[in-house]
Amino acid sequence: DLGPYRHFMQKEIFEQPRAVADTLHDIDSIDPELFGLLARKRFSEIDGILILACGTSYYSGLTAKYWIEAIAKIKVEVEIASEYRYRQSVPSSNTLVITMSQSGETADTLAALKHAKNLGMTKTLAICNVPTSAMVRECELAYITRAGIEIGVASTKAFTTQLTALYLLTLVLAKLKGNLSELQEIEELKLLKHLPVAMQEILELEPKITKWADKFATKEHALFLGRGMHYPIALEGALKLKEISYIHAEAYPAGELKHGPLALVTEEIPVIVVAPTDQLLEKLKSNMAEVKARGGELFVFSDDASKIEPSSGMHVIKLPGVYGNLSPILHTLPLQLLAYHVAIVRGTDIDKPRNLAKSVTVE
Ligand code: M6R
Numbered sequence: 001d002l003g004p005y006r007h008f009m010q011k012e013i014f015e016q017p018r019a020v021a022d023t024l025h026d027i028d029s030i031d032p033e034l035f036g037l038l039a040r041k042r043f044s045e046i047d048g049i050l051i052l053a054c055g056t057s058y059y060s061g062l063t064a065k066y067w068i069e070a071i072a073k074i075k076v077e078v079e080i081a082s083e084y085r086y087r088q089s090v091p092s093s094n095t096l097v098i099t100m101s102q103s104g105e106t107a108d109t110l111a112a113l114k115h116a117k118n119l120g121m122t123k124t125l126a127i128c129n130v131p132t133s134a135m136v137r138e139c140e141l142a143y144i145t146r147a148g149i150e151i152g153v154a155s156t157k158a159f160t161t162q163l164t165a166l167y168l169l170t171l172v173l174a175k176l177k178g179n180l181s182e183l184q185e186i187e188e189l190k191l192l193k194h195l196p197v198a199m200q201e202i203l204e205l206e207p208k209i210t211k212w213a214d215k216f217a218t219k220e221h222a223l224f225l226g227r228g229m230h231y232p233i234a235l236e237g238a239l240k241l242k243e244i245s246y247i248h249a250e251a252y253p254a255g256e257l258k259h260g261p262l263a264l265v266t267e268e269i270p271v272i273v274v275a276p277t278d279q280l281l282e283k284l285k286s287n288m289a290e291v292k293a294r295g296g297e298l299f300v301f302s303d304d305a306s307k308i309e310p311s312s313g314m315h316v317i318k319l320p321g322v323y324g325n326l327s328p329i330l331h332t333l334p335l336q337l338l339a340y341h342v343a344i345v346r347g348t349d350i351d352k353p354r355n356l357a358k359s360v361t362v363e
Pocket of ligand 1: 243
């Protein structure tokens with residue numbers, strides 16, 4: 001039942017505050033047991049993490065690398081499952097293998113998990129949206145995201161609930177390693193509980209984003225930029241746009257611009273920038289100036305604190321807050337809405353984009 005929405009994708013975008021609240025299910029302390037009875041023991045045995053996933057789930061893993069290394073101080077590798085399963089890697093039995101998956105049935109991710117286990121890496125955790133899935137059965141630990149059934153082929157609420165679970169994991173690991181004080185724990189819990197409210201406020205930006213969609217609909221290429229933990233969010237924004245609007249989109253960490261992609265910039269290529277106020281903002285501003293100087297048209301998602309103002313060739317939508325470490329979750333929403341509304345203007349089959357399946361159960 002679509003209710004007031006035109007597509008499942010739109011419905012699922014708007015379900016995210018609820019999905020994230022359910023995924024957090026009223027936790028009042030940061031405990032390893034959230035990840036299973038054995039989690040405390042396993043987490044204290046590990047000295048590294050390997051995340052295996054495909055597509056959007058891979059991007060949630062990439063975001064987690066920034067969080068876990070910075071906050072919990074544990075080394076993280078993230079690999080595309082279809083590559084990992086076929087390459088010769090160096091296994092380590094003290095590594096926690098995490099598989100990220102909405103469906104829990106993605107063939108490449110399941111095969112990568114089996115491959116890791118065959119290499120002797122038996123400490124495994126599934127972060128998954130389907131409790132009865134093969135992936136949950138194959139892993140000794142599990143965290144079930146509570147996105148609810150996701151019908152749109154383009155993953156939306158599965159991604160933000162995965163990020164929520166991964167942030168919780170970051171806090172659990174930080175606490176176990178003595179990197180999270182009691183005061184910090186209370187503060188983090190408060191911020192997490194506020195997340196659904198902040199998401200709701202951002203979804204209210206939809207009418208502004210719809211106006212941008214008209215400008216994109218005639219384009220055939222787009223560039224997405226982000227820095228630090230917002231680089232994976234730029235990747236996710238580009239994937240959403242390609243998947244449902246069939247516009248060719250690429251994402252780069254903005255510092256890479258001058259190493260190649262700047263050559264692409266003309267007034268014909270919209271450049272979407274994820275630009276929250278953080279310690280990389282000043283660097284990002286100079287990357288944006290490089291784009292502007294070459295006639296590129298910028299579409300910037302930022303916030304009031306950034307002091308980025310609209311000018312000729314620069315459109316700005318400001319999110320209502322500065323969200324710190326949770327900013328990647330919140331900055332995902334406008335990118336989903338942008339892809340959705342561009343696809344509406346282009347008249348594509350949004351919930352079932354051509355050539356794609358919801359769950360990729362074959363190689
Ligand atoms: O079910 P999974 O999370 O394992 O699926 C992985 C990818 O196939 C999936 O995220 C895909 O990239 C989405 N269609 C992206 O929107």
